[in-house]
C-alpha cells in the first residue's frame with residue numbers, strides 16, 4: 414500500500430468509526446514501531462507528522478523509506494505529513510522525497526502574503542496529489558523550539574478564515590481557538606463558540622494544534638465541530654524521555670541498549686492508542 418494523502422485517509426478513518434484523524438509527531442526513529450503498533454491495536458489509520466527539525470535530523474529519505482516499508486508490512490493506511498514549515502523550498506523537498514501531505518505555516522505573515530505563499534505550495538503539491546494544510550491565527554506555546562509569547566497569541570477570526578479559504582483552496586486549515594503547543598502546565602482555553610462559527614462558515618477540514626493536555630470533554634467537542642485532524646506531539650515525547658530517564662539511570666553500560674528503549678516504546682504505543690480511541 415502506498416502512502417495516502419489526508420483526503421484519502423479521512424474517509425477510511427470515518428468508515429472505521431473515528432470522528433477525526435489523530436496526527437502524531439514522530440520525535441526519533443526508534444519510536445516509529447510504536448506508532449504502527451497503536452494503529453494495529455485500534456484499527457485506526459495512521460497519520461505521522463514530522464517537524465522540520467526532525468526531518469533534518471533524520472533525513473527525509475530515511476523517514477519516507479522506513480515509514481513506507483512499515484506501511485506495506487502492516488497494511489496500515491498511512492499518511493506522512495510535514496508539520497509546520499515556513500520555508501517553501503523545504504516543503505518542495507519533502508514533496509519530492511515522498512511525503513504525502515504538507516503544512517505551509519505562514520501564520521506569522523500578513524494575510525495576503527500567507528495566502529500568496531500557500532497558493533505557491535498548493536500549485537506545486539497538486540501535481541503530486543499531496544494534500545496541503547495552512548494556518549491562520551497564532552497558536553501559543555513552543556513549536557520545534559520556537560516559542561510564541563502569550564501576548565502574541567491571536568485567535569483566528571471568522572472573516573479571515575472565510576477569506577483565506579476563498580482565496581487559497583487548501584485541504585486543511587489550522588485555526589487558533591485556544592489550545593497551546595507543548596505545554597502541560599498552561600491550561601487550554603477552548604473558544605467553543607468561535608470554533609462553532611468557523612466550522613459553519615468554512616467548508617474545509619479544520620486542524621487542532623496543541624492536542625497535548627486538552628481534556629477529553631474538549632476533545633469530544635472539537636471533533637464534533639469540524640476538527641478533522643488533531644495534532645498530538647508533546648505527550649509522546651514526555652513518555653519517551655521519562656521512561657528512558659528511568660532505564661538509562663538504572664541500567665549498566667554493557668546492557669544491550671535496545672533494552673533501555675523497551676518501556677518507552679510500550680508507553681508511547683499506549684499513549685497513541687488511547688488518543689486514537691478518544692477520537693472514536
Ligand code: 13P
Nearest residue numbers: 595622623625644646647
Ligand atoms: P502538542 O505538542 O501540544 O501536542 O502539539 C502538537 C502540534 O500541534 C504539532 O503541530
